[in-house]
Amino acid sequence: MIPMNRRCLLQAALGATLARSIRAAGQRPPRLLLRSSWQTVNIGDIAHTPGVLRLLEEYLPQAEVRLWPSSVGDGVEEMLHRRFPKLQVLKDTRTVQTAFGECDFLLHGSGASLVAADSVAKWRQETGKPYGIYGITLPDVSTRTLDLLNGARFVFCRDSVSLALARSRGCTAPVLAFGPDGAFGVDVRNDDAAKAFLQANALEEGRFLCCIPRLRYTPYWLIRNRPRTVQDEQKHARNEAMKEHDHAPLREAISAVIRQTGLKVLLCPEDRSQMAVGKEMIFDRLPDDVRAKVVWREQYWLTDEAVSTYVRSAGLFGNEMHSPIMCIAHGVPALVCRFEEQTSKGLMWRDIGLGDWLFDLDQETDIRRLVPTVLALAQDPAAAQAKARRARDFVRQRQQETMAVLQRALSPA
Numbered sequence: 001m002i003p004m005n006r007r008c009l010l011q012a013a014l015g016a017t018l019a020r021s022i023r024a025a026g027q028r029p030p031r032l033l034l035r036s037s038w039q040t041v042n043i044g045d046i047a048h049t050p051g052v053l054r055l056l057e058e059y060l061p062q063a064e065v066r067l068w069p070s071s072v073g074d075g076v077e078e079m080l081h082r083r084f085p086k087l088q089v090l091k092d093t094r095t096v097q098t099a100f101g102e103c104d105f106l107l108h109g110s111g112a113s114l115v116a117a118d119s120v121a122k123w124r125q126e127t128g129k130p131y132g133i134y135g136i137t138l139p140d141v142s143t144r145t146l147d148l149l150n151g152a153r154f155v156f157c158r159d160s161v162s163l164a165l166a167r168s169r170g171c172t173a174p175v176l177a178f179g180p181d182g183a184f185g186v187d188v189r190n191d192d193a194a195k196a197f198l199q200a201n202a203l204e205e206g207r208f209l210c211c212i213p214r215l216r217y218t219p220y221w222l223i224r225n226r227p228r229t230v231q232d233e234q235k236h237a238r239n240e241a242m243k244e245h246d247h248a249p250l251r252e253a254i255s256a257v258i259r260q261t262g263l264k265v266l267l268c269p270e271d272r273s274q275m276a277v278g279k280e281m282i283f284d285r286l287p288d289d290v291r292a293k294v295v296w297r298e299q300y301w302l303t304d305e306a307v308s309t310y311v312r313s314a315g316l317f318g319n320e321m322h323s324p325i326m327c328i329a330h331g332v333p334a335l336v337c338r339f340e341e342q343t344s345k346g347l348m349w350r351d352i353g354l355g356d357w358l359f360d361l362d363q364e365t366d367i368r369r370l371v372p373t374v375l376a377l378a379q380d381p382a383a384a385q386a387k388a389r390r391a392r393d394f395v396r397q398r399q400q401e402t403m404a405v406l407q408r409a410l411s412p413a
Contacts, residue, residue, distance in 0.1 A: 029062045030410040033099050033123075035116045036109030036182070037069030040076045041223050042271040043303040044183060044322020048110040050303065051185035051329075052134060053084050059403035063410065066090055066099050068119070079304050083188050100127050105410055110135035110158060110182035112343055120148050130409055133173075134402070135181045137345045138162035141169040149173055153409045156402055160351050161344035178351060179402045180395045183325045186307060193301075194308035201266075201295045205312040208264040208295075209257060209378060212318030213247055213277040215239040216341045223272045238341070246319060246339065247281040249367050253317065253374040254282065258290045261378045263314060268297040268306070270320040275300065315377050315384060317370075319361070321346055328352070331392050333377050333384035337361050337370070352391045 034056075036049040049067065056065055066088040072080065077089055090096050106123045108116055114136060121144075123131055133149065135158040141149070149155050150172045156179020157163040163178055198205070217235035221228045228236060254265050267278040275298055283296040301309075307326050310316060315333035316323055321342075324334035337359045338346035349358035357373065359366040377384040 029064055030060075030105065031064045031066070031099075031103040032056065032060075032410070033066050033068055033103040033106045034109055035068045035106060035119050036111075037067065037072050037076070038111055038115055039071050040074040041220075042218075042322070043301065043306050044270055044320070044325070045111075046076055046079075046303045047183035047186045047188075047322055047326060048135075048181070050080060050083060050188045052107070052109050052182040053080070053087065053185075054187050055182070055185040055399055055403055057084070059400070060407060060410065064088075066103060068096055068099065070116075075302055079188060079190075079302055083304075104129060106131040107406070108133045108136070112137050112345065113139055114145050114148060117145060117148055124148070124151055132156075132406060132409060134406075135179045136162070137343045138165050139343045141165055141171075146171060149176075154402075154405050159344050159346075159348040161347050175405050177402075178398065180352070180398050181322075181325055181345070181348065183322050184329045184395045185399060186303065186326055186329060188304040189308045190302070190304035191308045193305040194312060197297075197305075197309065198312060203264060203266060203295060206314055206381075207262065208266050208313055209374070210266045210268055210310060210313050210316040210318070210323070211250055211254060211278075211282070212268060212270050212316070212320040212323055213250065213274050213281055214270070214319035215273070215277055216242050216246065216339060218271060219273050242339075243277075243281055246337075246361055247277075249337070249361070249370045250318060251282055251286060253371045254294060255287065255290045256371050256375050257378050258293045260375060263378050264293045264295065266295045266297060266309070266313070268309070268323075269300055270323050272300050274320075314381055315388075317374050317377075324349075328354070328388055328391050328395070331385060331389045333357075333381075333388045335359065335370075335373060335377070352394050354387070354391050357387075 034052060036052060039045045056063060068090045072089060080087055090099055108120055120131055130153045132153045133155045135156050137158055146169050149166060152173045154175035155166060155173040156177060157166060158181040160178060166176055216239050221232045257263055257265060267282055269275050279296055283294060286294060310327050310332055311330045316327050317335035319337045321336060324336050327334035335357045336346050336349050339361045346358060349355060359370050361367060
């Protein structure tokens, strides 16, 4: 692990090296097209983009970055511009086509798969210019996906299972390695909103834990207000069958924290469906003495307010992935519960040294570990924070190394 002062020197050297190579070649700064921003109904999907943008700003400050999003509505574009005022957001076919002509490199951002495979294929076919894949999970590797991976300058998988799958399928990308989810880079903040919410709900800084519920399948039919398909009906049935099983351990952990420590608990969402899930499956089913010290957040929020809340908490646990990522990014302890319906992304917790903070809710032995682990986090915050910081520092080292690979891909020959 690189010491913090050494890491800062490396960051400065990385940017300076790119700047010198550009000046020496008498060329303009490189232009990078970031394909990201898949949807706005989940603060984790939102977080991918500002996370990668922050890394580009830190390590490749000379680069001009244009964002090619799928969705930046619901206040997300405004949030991005507050943090990155020079960011160009492409909004139509014309601006995308202009970017194809003017940009030097396409970077596919983090996601649950090679989300924008069509976009990568279009870029390769129409421009012949280089591209790279940054921090994705591979649930499978089709022939087409393998062809696109093989054509990339680099492929960074955000979990070791995806990395092993790519290798087993014979991926020939020049660089194929573990690369942290882009959301680990996020630093957007809305401190005013977070402080106001905490004050209104009598939550003191450092004196509460966050808890996030989740169903086995995200109920997009509810989020997008559309009729359920046959496949949706099957997912709904599975959600209904497992929701008590998957939330009873969280209720037990909350009760233990409330009764055995001086901390409160904030029930909060990662996607737009989870406010209702939290109320039905956790808040309304808690004993009266416990519920009195639990705050249920009724409204959805954006990533900046969530981050500003998480950094004021004593830690987080629950059935989601990206809120824990945002916590660890800031040295805040975070536990992850997962189940078989999810992709392998949760296994990244093992990859960054947090295997004992990862819980498989389909394994009774893991369920039994949850309450004592949450209690240990609450009762020994110094040890928990030290553990979180070690994971954060490992991630930062890998971020520096992955950005060095991108820098080499952008540097003039």
